[in-house]
Amino acid sequence: NPFAHTTFVMSCAKLEQLPADGAPELAFVGRSNAGKSSALNTLCQQKTLARVSKTPGRTQLINLFALRGGQSRLVDLPGYGYAAVPDAIRRDWGKLIGGYLETRDTLKTLAVIMDCRHPLTDLDEQMLDWAQAYGRPCHVLLTKCDKLSRGAGAATLLQVRQALKARGPGFTAQLFSSHTPTGVDEARAALAAALVA
Ligand code: GDP
Numbered sequence: 001n002p003f004a005h006t007t008f009v010m011s012c013a014k015l016e017q018l019p020a021d022g023a024p025e026l027a028f029v030g031r032s033n034a035g036k037s038s039a040l041n042t043l044c045q046q047k048t049l050a051r052v053s054k055t056p057g058r059t060q061l062i063n064l065f066a067l068r069g070g071q072s073r074l075v076d077l078p079g080y081g082y083a084a085v086p087d088a089i090r091r092d093w094g095k096l097i098g099g100y101l102e103t104r105d106t107l108k109t110l111a112v113i114m115d116c117r118h119p120l121t122d123l124d125e126q127m128l129d130w131a132q133a134y135g136r137p138c139h140v141l142l143t144k145c146d147k148l149s150r151g152a153g154a155a156t157l158l159q160v161r162q163a164l165k166a167r168g169p170g171f172t173a174q175l176f177s178s179h180t181p182t183g184v185d186e187a188r189a190a191l192a193a194a195l196v197a
Contacts, residue, residue, distance in 0.1 A: 002067070002192040006044040006074060009064040015099050018062065025073045025106045026195045029097065029127055030113030032079035035143035038178035039113055040076060043188055050076055060092055062100065072195055073106075081123045101130045109137045109194035111187075116142035116153060116175065119160050128167060137170030137197075139190050145175040145182055 012018050030036040037050035049065065063076040077097055085093075101107065110131055114124055119142060131138045140160060145153045153175050164171035172190065176183040 001045060002188055003044045003074070005069075006046065006049060006065045006067050008049070009066050009073070011061040011063050013061055015096065015103065018100075018104070019064070022106055023066075023070060023073050024108045024195055025075050025104065026109050026111060026191055027075040027077050027100070027107055028111045028113060029077045030079060031115070031121060031123060032082040034079070034113045034115045035178060036076070036079060036113040039111075039141055039143055039176060039187075040074065042178040042181055042184055043191070044074075060089060060096060062096070075100075075107075080127075081121060097127075098130055101134050101136060107136060108197065109139065109191070111191055112138050112140045114140055114142055114160075116145050116148055116156050119156060120163060128164075128171070132167050132171075137194055138164075138167075138172070139187070139194060140164065140171075140173035141176040141183070141187055142173060143176050143178065146177040146180045 010019075028036050028040055040050040041047060050063070060078045062078070065074040065076070067074060077100065078093060080093055080097070112124065112127060114120065119140075128138060142153075142156060142160060148156065157173060157175055160173045164173055174183050174186050174190065176187055
């Protein structure tokens with residue numbers, strides 16, 4: 001597992017606080033409650049690496065983790081789309097995430113976490129637009145696929161892949177579940193490959 005032995009490095013509230021060195025980064029983004037923390041924990045085989053949120057949308061922190069002793073990094077970006085978030089925080093979120101995606105030279109690739117029952121929301125499309133504009137490849141994890149029948153999951157995957165096709169070859173998708181678990185090896189392989197590409 002390329003994501004074993006991942007360790008917490010630091011939290012940043014501002015882009016200026018991010019470390020400046022050149023380790024390539026894989027960033028996780030997604031709508032609050034889509035299963036981002038669970039996916040991170042599952043991929044890294046750790047129970048509490050990322051906190052599974054009981055009150056989604058509160059923290060606006062970028063959390064950095066070191067992979068393989070710092071050869072590369074995982075970056076957990078704050079979740080979006082939580083209804084009860086005040087406008088000011090929403091604007092801060094846009095500045096933080098948009099700024100990170102635009103300016104972070106070491107950002108190699110994104111893991112975009114979507115609940116497979118509600119994929120491609122407006123804010124997901126906004127993320128994909130930014131990623132496309134700034135030339136960042138995206139691998140979409142359609143999480144909680146244990147909640148769908150096999151047929152419904154396959155149909156959703158097909159539909160999402162179809163939608164991503166227009167954005168170019170750097171936009172891929174797969175089914176994923178942290179609970180069953182499903183698609184874990186596939187996700188590790190795809191994300192690790194994108195990180196070193
Ligand atoms: P985050 O806000 O995106 O970090 O989402 P969390 O990882 O905190 O998960 C939100 C909720 O969805 C929690 O109650 C999790 O137990 C649940 N959840 C996360 N992943 C899965 C999954 O693969 N299958 C199912 N059935 N539930 C999940």
